[in-house]
Amino acid sequence: MTDSLKCDVAVIGAGTAGLAAERAARNNGATTLLIDPHFAGTLCATTGCMPSKLLIAAAEEAHRIERADTFGIIVGDIEIDGPAVMRRVRSERDRFARLTREGFDNIPDGIMIESRARFLGPNRLALADGREIEAKAIVIATGGEARLPPAYARLGSRALTHESIFEIEDLPRRLAVVGSGPIGLELAQAFARLGVEVALFDRADTLAKVRCQRVHRALLETVESELSVHLGCDVEPELSEEGVTIRWSANGGGNENGEEHFDLVLAAMGRPPALEGLDIDKAGLDCDEHGVPCHDRATMRCGDSAIFLAGDVAADLPLLHEASHDGAIAGRNAARFPAAIKTDRYVPFAITFTHPALATIGSAEDDGAITGTVDFSDQGRARVEARNRGVLTLYAAAPDGRLIGADLFAPAGEHLAHMLAWAIDTGMTASEMLERPFYHPTVEEGLKSALRTICAATPIPLPDDQDKGVPPGS
Numbered sequence: 001m002t003d004s005l006k007c008d009v010a011v012i013g014a015g016t017a018g019l020a021a022e023r024a025a026r027n028n029g030a031t032t033l034l035i036d037p038h039f040a041g042t043l044c045a046t047t048g049c050m051p052s053k054l055l056i057a058a059a060e061e062a063h064r065i066e067r068a069d070t071f072g073i074i075v076g077d078i079e080i081d082g083p084a085v086m087r088r089v090r091s092e093r094d095r096f097a098r099l100t101r102e103g104f105d106n107i108p109d110g111i112m113i114e115s116r117a118r119f120l121g122p123n124r125l126a127l128a129d130g131r132e133i134e135a136k137a138i139v140i141a142t143g144g145e146a147r148l149p150p151a152y153a154r155l156g157s158r159a160l161t162h163e164s165i166f167e168i169e170d171l172p173r174r175l176a177v178v179g180s181g182p183i184g185l186e187l188a189q190a191f192a193r194l195g196v197e198v199a200l201f202d203r204a205d206t207l208a209k210v211r212c213q214r215v216h217r218a219l220l221e222t223v224e225s226e227l228s229v230h231l232g233c234d235v236e237p238e239l240s241e242e243g244v245t246i247r248w249s250a251n252g253g254g255n256e257n258g259e260e261h262f263d264l265v266l267a268a269m270g271r272p273p274a275l276e277g278l279d280i281d282k283a284g285l286d287c288d289e290h291g292v293p294c295h296d297r298a299t300m301r302c303g304d305s306a307i308f309l310a311g312d313v314a315a316d317l318p319l320l321h322e323a324s325h326d327g328a329i330a331g332r333n334a335a336r337f338p339a340a341i342k343t344d345r346y347v348p349f350a351i352t353f354t355h356p357a358l359a360t361i362g363s364a365e366d367d368g369a370i371t372g373t374v375d376f377s378d379q380g381r382a383r384v385e386a387r388n389r390g391v392l393t394l395y396a397a398a399p400d401g402r403l404i405g406a407d408l409f410a411p412a413g414e415h416l417a418h419m420l421a422w423a424i425d426t427g428m429t430a431s432e433m434l435e436r437p438f439y440h441p442t443v444e445e446g447l448k449s450a451l452r453t454i455c456a457a458t459p460i461p462l463p464d465d466q467d468k469g470v471p472p473g474s
């Protein structure tokens with residue numbers, strides 16, 4: 001007879017979203033089961049956010065030293081010890097992964113089930129070990145999986161994804177990066193700054209789907225100064241004696257064709273939701289054209305079922321803070337099923353950790369917004385620090401200049417992006433933001449000119465007790 005387990009809420013996947021969902025369900029009084037085949041630590045700690053930021057940190061250090069002569073500091077030739085760089089990435093990464101695993105100790109006994117789950121019905125799961133689970137509600141939090149098309153899979157160990165790139169023992173001499181989304185862009189720039197010859201390819205005409213053309217131009221200019229970029233092209237990889245040959249051909253308006261040899265290829269072509277093997281058809285859910293169950297982001301509930309989504313599997317905003325918010329919402333609503341509570345979601349907000357940082361916040365120009373732009377090439381503090389490159393575009397709604405979004409590729413970009421996301425979240429207008437103090441000399445002062453442009457386009461006067469002058473270098 002099949003061994004059958006019962007619980008109020010079963011959570012499939014113990015990543016950031018699944019852990020948050022299980023915790024929220026338990027804190028809301030539900031009996032829970034949390035299923036994962038590995039319990040190895042979250043994607044964020046093992047092959048995602050943290051190892052990528054560790055590699056970027058090494059690259060930044062090298063870059064800082066390399067441009068020290070701008071300030072009259074002569075360092076001489078620098079040597080990059082590739083194996084040492086990768087060893088630090090892995091040892092710090094392993095520490096983050098270990099800390100995540102230690103967090104599993106806080107989960108009461110009997111909740112964690114080391115297995116893979118698939119649906120037998122809307123309330124029933126089969127485990128790979130032969131057992132079955134009957135649950136009043138189920139949260140799917142299975143994450144995403146790096147896309148590796150067959151032509152790349154045929155390259156064997158020459159083709160890497162974010163799951164394998166941090167395992168390389170030494171830096172390659174020549175690296176092709178296919179896909180210029182956040183993964184491709186961050187890692188292409190980092191490897192280039194570590195002395196690797198990098199070429200970045202994308203079939204799209206735009207890097208990282210940047211919405212604002214001014215911001216895109218600034219980004220492209222910086223990236224092209226550090227590595228070769230081939231946009232709007234179809235790429236064909238093939239194993240060769242020395243490594244991999246990449247042939248590319250223009251797929252639209254461009255006229256670029258070419259062929260080059262590389263040691264390794266990083267496939268950064270997206271991370272579709274991990275739904276394979278879940279037998280989702282047995283859950284009785286309506287799915288969109290990509291096979292993702294249709295769901296309400298305010299509740300994370302799929303239709304009127306007792307099934308909820310959380311994290312990258314939902315394919316909404318595959319970001320860490322959203323995965324954890326999804327999990328908290330889905331877990332609570334699963335525990336209180338059928339009384340789903342609607343939650344207001346954060347303003348959409350993504351930062352790509354290039355240098356300077358690239359960020360997208362809220363709505364854009366296309367939505368008929370008033371815009372204000374800052375060019376950082378002559379901005380005081382940025383110039384003091386010789387990091388005076390980049391552009392920021394602010395979007396505001398008529399008639400009152402309420403801030404609705406921003407695109408930026410700018411110094412201190414991750415901090416400006418937070419400040420703007422919070423201002424947008426609280427419904428501030430450009431005029432209200434200008435009433436706040438701006439310390440001098442800071443990169444934040446750069447925002448003032450964009451805010452003033454927006455104020456000038458609205459019937460709301462600029463705050464009249466504020467000086468309209470411009471301090472030196474602001």
Ligand SMILES: Cc1cc2nc3c(=O)[nH]c(=O)nc-3n(C[C@H](O)[C@H](O)[C@H](O)COP(=O)(O)OP(=O)(O)OC[C@H]3O[C@@H](n4cnc5c(N)ncnc54)[C@H](O)[C@@H]3O)c2cc1C
Nearest residue numbers: 013015016017043048049116117142143311312318319320
């Ligand atoms: C290289 C990289 C860099 C990133 N950098 C950033 C960043 O700087 N900032 C940011 O905000 N976001 C970043 N992200 C995105 C962020 O890491 C993810 O949005 C987040 O980690 C997703 O969490 P999750 O819980 O949805 O998925 P995961 O952590 O992947 O968890 C999914 C879990 O489901 C389990 N699972 C799968 N199938 C089954 C099954 N059938 N049965 C049981 N268990 C199953 C898996 O084993 C896994 O443990 C990055 C991602 C990558 C790849």
Ligand SMILES: NC(=O)c1ccc[n+]([C@@H]2O[C@H](COP(=O)([O-])OP(=O)(O)OC[C@H]3O[C@@H](n4cnc5c(N)ncnc54)[C@H](O)[C@@H]3O)[C@@H](O)[C@H]2O)c1
Nearest residue numbers: 179180181182183184202203204268269270318351352353
């Ligand atoms: N800093 C961060 O927050 C951060 C960092 C890394 C990853 N992430 C998350 O991870 C997710 C996945 O990142 P990603 O960069 O892999 O995905 P992505 O979907 O954002 O970008 C994939 C890119 O690959 C291109 N592409 C796809 N197929 C191609 C092909 N056959 N040939 C050439 N180009 C092709 C696409 O045009 C696109 O530009 C992101 O959506 C992001 O949310 C976030």
